[in-house]
Structures are given as C-alpha cells and as structure tokens.
Amino acid sequence: MQAVGRAFGHNFTLEYGDVGGISIDRHGTPLTDGVRELATSADAVLFGAVGGPKWDDPSAPTRPEDGLLALRAHLNVFANIRPVKVYPELTDSSVLKPHVLEGVDMVVVRELTGGLYYAQPKGRTQTPQGIVGVDTMRYSESEIERVLRVGFELARGRRGKLTSVDKANVLETSRLWRATATRLADEYPDVELEHALVDACAMQIVLRPASYDVIVAENTFGDILTDEAAILAASMGLLPSASLSGVPEAGARTPGFYEPIHGTAPDIAGQGIANPCGSILSAAMMLRYSLGLTEEAAAVDRAVQTVLEQGYRTADIATAGDAATGTTQMGDLV
Amino acid sequence: MQAVGRAFGHNFTLEYGDVGGISIDRHGTPLTDGVRELATSADAVLFGAVGGPKWDDPSAPTRPEDGLLALRAHLNVFANIRPVKVYPELTDSSVLKPHVLEGVDMVVVRELTGGLYYAQPKGRTQTPQGIVGVDTMRYSESEIERVLRVGFELARGRRGKLTSVDKANVLETSRLWRATATRLADEYPDVELEHALVDACAMQIVLRPASYDVIVAENTFGDILTDEAAILAASMGLLPSASLSGVPEAGARTPGFYEPIHGTAPDIAGQGIANPCGSILSAAMMLRYSLGLTEEAAAVDRAVQTVLEQGYRTADIATAGDAATGTTQMGDLV
Ligand SMILES: CC(C)[C@H](C(=O)O)[C@@H](O)C(=O)O
Ligand SMILES: CC(C)[C@H](C(=O)O)[C@@H](O)C(=O)O
Numbered sequence: 001m002q003a004v005g006r007a008f009g010h011n012f013t014l015e016y017g018d019v020g021g022i023s024i025d026r027h028g029t030p031l032t033d034g035v036r037e038l039a040t041s042a043d044a045v046l047f048g049a050v051g052g053p054k055w056d057d058p059s060a061p062t063r064p065e066d067g068l069l070a071l072r073a074h075l076n077v078f079a080n081i082r083p084v085k086v087y088p089e090l091t092d093s094s095v096l097k098p099h100v101l102e103g104v105d106m107v108v109v110r111e112l113t114g115g116l117y118y119a120q121p122k123g124r125t126q127t128p129q130g131i132v133g134v135d136t137m138r139y140s141e142s143e144i145e146r147v148l149r150v151g152f153e154l155a156r157g158r159r160g161k162l163t164s165v166d167k168a169n170v171l172e173t174s175r176l177w178r179a180t181a182t183r184l185a186d187e188y189p190d191v192e193l194e195h196a197l198v199d200a201c202a203m204q205i206v207l208r209p210a211s212y213d214v215i216v217a218e219n220t221f222g223d224i225l226t227d228e229a230a231i232l233a234a235s236m237g238l239l240p241s242a243s244l245s246g247v248p249e250a251g252a253r254t255p256g257f258y259e260p261i262h263g264t265a266p267d268i269a270g271q272g273i274a275n276p277c278g279s280i281l282s283a284a285m286m287l288r289y290s291l292g293l294t295e296e297a298a299a300v301d302r303a304v305q306t307v308l309e310q311g312y313r314t315a316d317i318a319t320a321g322d323a324a325t326g327t328t329q330m331g332d333l334v
Numbered sequence: 335m336q337a338v339g340r341a342f343g344h345n346f347t348l349e350y351g352d353v354g355g356i357s358i359d360r361h362g363t364p365l366t367d368g369v370r371e372l373a374t375s376a377d378a379v380l381f382g383a384v385g386g387p388k389w390d391d392p393s394a395p396t397r398p399e400d401g402l403l404a405l406r407a408h409l410n411v412f413a414n415i416r417p418v419k420v421y422p423e424l425t426d427s428s429v430l431k432p433h434v435l436e437g438v439d440m441v442v443v444r445e446l447t448g449g450l451y452y453a454q455p456k457g458r459t460q461t462p463q464g465i466v467g468v469d470t471m472r473y474s475e476s477e478i479e480r481v482l483r484v485g486f487e488l489a490r491g492r493r494g495k496l497t498s499v500d501k502a503n504v505l506e507t508s509r510l511w512r513a514t515a516t517r518l519a520d521e522y523p524d525v526e527l528e529h530a531l532v533d534a535c536a537m538q539i540v541l542r543p544a545s546y547d548v549i550v551a552e553n554t555f556g557d558i559l560t561d562e563a564a565i566l567a568a569s570m571g572l573l574p575s576a577s578l579s580g581v582p583e584a585g586a587r588t589p590g591f592y593e594p595i596h597g598t599a600p601d602i603a604g605q606g607i608a609n610p611c612g613s614i615l616s617a618a619m620m621l622r623y624s625l626g627l628t629e630e631a632a633a634v635d636r637a638v639q640t641v642l643e644q645g646y647r648t649a650d651i652a653t654a655g656d657a658a659t660g661t662t663q664m665g666d667l668v
Contacts, residue, residue, distance in 0.1 A: 133505075134506060206562070221558075228540070
C-alpha cells in the first residue's frame with residue numbers, strides 16, 4: 001500500500017488489528033470488540049490468515065477461525081469472489097498438461113456468511129448413546145438469491161455463462177438453491193445458466209476448466225472447490241479474494257473484506273518462503289472495489305505479472321533447478 | 335457373471351429389480367418393498383445407477399436418488415470403499431503430467447449411511463420471510479468410529495497410512511470426527527494417522543496423490559473427493575465401489591452392495607459408448623468380498639487390465655486418433 005501511495009501520490013491510513021490465535025493468546029478471544037469496530041469503520045479490511053496447531057485442540061472453547069467467521073458475518077460480506085487466473089509462465093510448475101489450462105479464466109462466487117458454517121443447531125452433546133455432533137445447513141431464499149445475483153451480474157459482464165453448483169439430488173437446501181437460480185434466470189436472458197452437481201463439478205473443474213466462466217456455490221462447497229481450483233493456478237499462494245455485500249464494481253468505494261485464499265501454512269511458518277502474491281493481489285482487488293483506485297489496482301496486477309514473467313519464483317511455484325525467491329524479496333520486486 | 339460362471343464352473347442365480355426412475359414410472363416409488371426384500375435376501379447386490387433429467391423437477395415428491403439412498407441405509411452398508419487405481423497405459427488420456435501419477439494407489443472410504451445425506455431435520459418450509467431450506471449433518475461417535483475402524487484396518491493391510499478428512503476448524507461434527515480418529519489411533523500403533531481439512535485435501539489429492547494410502551471421509555466430503563479422484567484414473571467410468579457393513583475381507587461371504595462410482599450419464603444415454611469397466615470391476619469386488627471367489631475376482635481385474643493393455647479404449651479414455659470401442663464390444667472383450 002505504501003508503494004502504491006508513493007507511486008500514485010496517495011496517503012493511506014493503515015490501522016492494524018489482531019484476529020485469531022494472537023488475539024486468543026493476548027485477549028482470550030479470537031476477535032475483540034475493538035478490532036470488530038476497527039474493521040466496521042474502515043474503508044476496507046485486508047486480512048491475513050488464521051489458525052495453527054497451537055490452537056487445534058478439538059475441546060478448546062474457541063479457536064482462531066471463530067474470529068474470522070465472526071468478522072465475515074459481522075461485515076455481512078456474503079459474496080466471496082475468487083478469480084482463478086492462469087499465468088502461462090507457470091505451466092512448467094503445474095501438475096496439469098498445458099492444453100488443459102488453455103483459455104482458463106473463471107471466477108468462483110462462494111456464499112460466505114451462511115450455510116453449514118453458521119446455522120444453528122451446531123454443537124456436540126453427551127447422550128446415553130455417546131457424544132453426538134450436529135451442524136446445520138440452512139438457507140433462506142433471499143440469502144440464496146442475493147449471492148446468485150452477484151453471479152448473474154458478474155457473468156453478464158464477462159462471457160455470459162453462470163454455473164450454479166448444488167447437490168439437488170440429495171439436499172433440500174440445494175433444491176431451493178436450484179429453484180431460485182432457475183427463477184432468476186428469467187431476469188438474465190443474456191446469461192446462460194447451467195446447473196452442476198458439486199461432485200461432478202469437482203471433477204470437471206480440473207478436467208475441463210476452460211468451460212467455466214462464473215461459478216456460484218454454497219459456503220462449504222465453495223470452500224472445497226476454490227482450494228481445488230488452486231491446482232489450475234499452479235499454487236494457492238497466488239490466489240486473492242474479495243468478500244463483498246453485493247456486486248463488485250471497479251472504481252466503487254464500498255466497504256469490503258480482502259484475503260488471500262490460502263491459510264497460515266504452519267508447516268512453513270517463519271522460513272521466509274511463503275508466496276506473498278495472494279495477499280498482494282487481494283490488496284489490488286481492494287484498491288479496485290473499495291478504494292476507487294482502478295488504475296492503481298491494474299498497476300499492482302501488472303507488477304505481479306511482470307515479476308513472474310521475469311522468472312522470479314517463490315518455492316511453491318519454483319521448478320527443480322530454479323533458485324527460489326524469498327517472501328520479502330518477492331514483495332520488494334513487485 | 336455368466337462369463338465367470340462358465341470359466342470357473344459356477345452357477346450364479348441372478349435376480350433383477352428396478353430402482354430409481356424406472357420404478358417411479360412403473361410403481362410410483364423409486365424403491366418398492368419387493369425390491370427392498372430382494373436386495374436384503376441376496377448374497378450381494380450389483381447396482382447400476384439412478385437419476386436423469388426426466389425426474390429432476392425440484393418440486394417432485396420423490397426422485398430416483400431416494401431409492402438408492404433408501405437401499406444403502408436399509409442394507410446398513412455404512413462403509414463405501416472406492417479404490418483409485420491408475421493404469422499406466424492411460425497416461426496419454428490423463429489431464430495430469432505423468433510424474434504426478436507415479437505410485438498412485440489409494441482407497442477412499444466414504445461414510446455412506448449418515449451425515450448430511452440423511453439426518454433430520456431436512457426439508458423446505460414456507461415462512462413469512464420466504465422459503466427456508468434445511469439439511470442436517472449429524473453423527474454419533476459410534477457411527478464415526480465404525481467407519482474409521484474400516485479405514486484403520488484397511489491401512490494396516492496396505493501401506494499403513496490413514497488420512498482422516500474433516501473440516502474441524504469450522505464444523506462440530508468434524509471435531510467429533512477428529513477426536514474419535516485420534517482416540518482410535520492408540521489402538522492402531524502400526525498405522526500413521528494424519529488429519530486433513532477437506533478443502534486442503536481437495537487440492538492435495540490431485541497435486542500429490544501418491545502421498546495418500548487410505549482416506550476416510552464423511553458422506554458428502556467423500557462424494558466430492560471421489561468424483562474428483564476420478565481425475566487420477568483418467569475416467570470416472572473405470573472406478574468401482576463396494577459398500578459394506580464392516581471391513582472388506584478377500585474371500586469373505588458377507589453381504590455387500592456394489593456400484594460403479596459414475597452416475598447415469600444422461601448426456602450419452604442410448605449411444606452405446608459408456609465405459610462398462612466401472613461396473614465390471616464392481617462385480618469383481620463383489621466376487622472378492624461377498625461371494626468368496628478371490629481367484630475369479632482377480633481374473634476379472636486382469637481381464638480389464640489386459641484389454642486396456644491391448645489398446646482398446648471406450649470414448650471416455652480414447653485419445654484423438656484412437657478409434658473408440660463401444661460399450662458392448664468392450665464388455666465382450668473383457
Ligand atoms: C480458515 C477457514 C475457516 C477458511 C474457511 O473455511 O472459510 C479458509 O479455509 C478459507 O477458505 O478462507
Ligand atoms: C446419485 C447420488 C445420490 C450418489 C451419491 O451422491 O451418493 C452418487 O453421486 C454417488 O456418488 O454414488
């Protein structure tokens with residue numbers, strides 16, 4: 001942000017808040033009221049990642065992820081937008097044959113504040129027959145409609161195809177999801193709507209990725225499919241996301257929540273080898289959709305592109321023989 | 335089955351029952367009492383597949399899949415075993431680079447009679463705020479324990495590694511799942527237990543498939559991951575499954591339910607181009623685990639292997655330039 005400020009003559013006010021494990025350790029809760037208010041009053045939030053083995057005890061009363069989930073819900077950012085971009089420079093690092101990646105350009109819209117993650121009842125209870133665990137997948141028609149509309153609008157501005165993902169042959173929430181998508185399709189005659197079962201989509205997204213334009217999915221389904229889609233980008237370390245309360249608009253100044261799709265990667269913590277591009281590209285989305293700075297956003301996207309074109313590779317995208325670039329150096333180069 | 339009977343001197347009694355769409359059309363229900371009893375009294379059930387656009391209306395009172403789900407539950411086949419085998423002959427047909435597939439040999443154990451598929455409440459209700467849909471993911475400790483034990487036992491007889499899949503950073507059922515896996519691990523000191531989050535696993539299963547031995551997962555997670563794992567096998571048309579009420583034992587004569595992992599593929603119905611190998615290999619699993627015929631099972635596996643080695647390819651695994659072999663011819667060749 002400071003580099004963008006210097007290059008374009010802006011003065012960003014950056015404030016920092018702890019969420020997750022560090023907040024549990026310092027304040028006994030993964031999200032304090034203070035940080036929640038800081039996030040609410042900010043023009044936008046750029047989020048890191050939370051979680052780690054230190055806080056993984058299944059019997060812990062709270063955990064780092066609760067802070068993230070509370071913040072997403074509190075900010076009402078129900079549409080998590082995850083573009084999947086393929087850099088042709090990285091085909092050597094990909095497990096996929098080059099022809100599969102030709103023409104891949106998709107955006108996944110993941111419902112982020114409902115579904116299996118949030119609904120009640122949710123808990124574990126001791127019964128005479130032993131412990132029973134429960135989670136609930138619940139959606140109202142309006143929750144489904146608002147996130148589907150984000151998908152339709154995005155598709156309209158792109159290649160005009162929307163894939164609505166569900167498991168309508170088994171789940172009632174999915175039947176409601178599918179019926180809602182079908183109903184809305186009448187309002188978007190310029191968009192081709194396709195329904196896909198989540199299991200089939202998990203196969204096709206890697207087999208025929210170029211056939212997708214915009215995908216919309218329930219919270220858990222979207223979580224799984226976007227981690228999987230990282231296979232297309234060669235590394236999950238490259239993928240950004242924007243979480244919004246509506247349709248993203250370039251140049252808009254509406255609040256949003258921005259985070260890379262990767263987690264804390266505890267296995268490589270402290271080694272200085274993580275890929276910073278997912279975070280950097282999330283900041284670019286923030287510039288574009290929340291700070292009204294589209295030129296600046298494009299400059300950041302281009303900077304990442306250029307550094308990759310020049311052959312710099314963090315360890316996650318290095319091929320045997322490449323000398324890997326560290327996190328700090330990669331950031332400085334961009 | 336008749337070919338096996340002729341070659342090995344057995345007389346199989348085959349009885350046929352309709353389940354799914356055909357049963358809805360003829361009897362108004364996807365599973366009649368008669369067929370349920372036929373399945374219960376049989377030594378084993380070899381299942382086709384159900385579903386299709388004709389019965390896809392989200393407001394239909396029942397659908398083909400309900401018949402399959404009812405049958406699985408009725409037979410109490412809680413452990414759905416899906417081996418993922420890679421035929422080196424098919425690397426040309428794969429979207430993956432050959433090195434990724436080296437050494438891949440995994441089995442996914444999918445919990446099949448609980449979780450999000452079955453638990454109540456489940457339904458759609460009209461409320462003053464619009465329709466609300468609900469599905470429930472519920473597991474008791476004993477349901478989790480019995481399917482995890484199948485995973486531990488299988489791993490013990492293989493490479494000794496078990497990956498337990500969950501979303502324990504968000505779901506309560508997953509915390510119970512993870513705690514149960516950790517508790518059972520003490521009883522299996524010869525098995526290395528690893529926990530994986532379902533989203534991370536959906537990425538790693540394609541990036542580093544050779545690192546997996548046995549995977550155990552909740553019903554929905556297992557559904558998604560096994561369709562995805564079909565990418566490794568080049569085509570889902572090649573993958574069989576066995577659903578059992580316990581640990582599979584070669585040479586055993588315990589009832590079981592066998593089905594390919596693919597569905598009805600309505601887009602190619604009636605063209606005679608489907609791959610019959612998933613069904614044929616399911617029959618081999620049936621011979622092995624339910625009919626006490628291990629030699630016969632091995633002969634069927636070898637027959638499929640040989641036909642592929644000889645270069646015969648159904649359309650799903652044909653590469654440009656191959657003349658595709660039809661369903662019937664492929665079956666005859668095997
Ligand atoms: C950390 C975790 C709670 C989170 C999620 O599941 O939403 C992560 O996997 C993600 O995809 O952002
Ligand atoms: C047809 C459908 C109900 C079934 C399932 O989800 O179990 C299928 O996808 C499978 O994997 O066997």
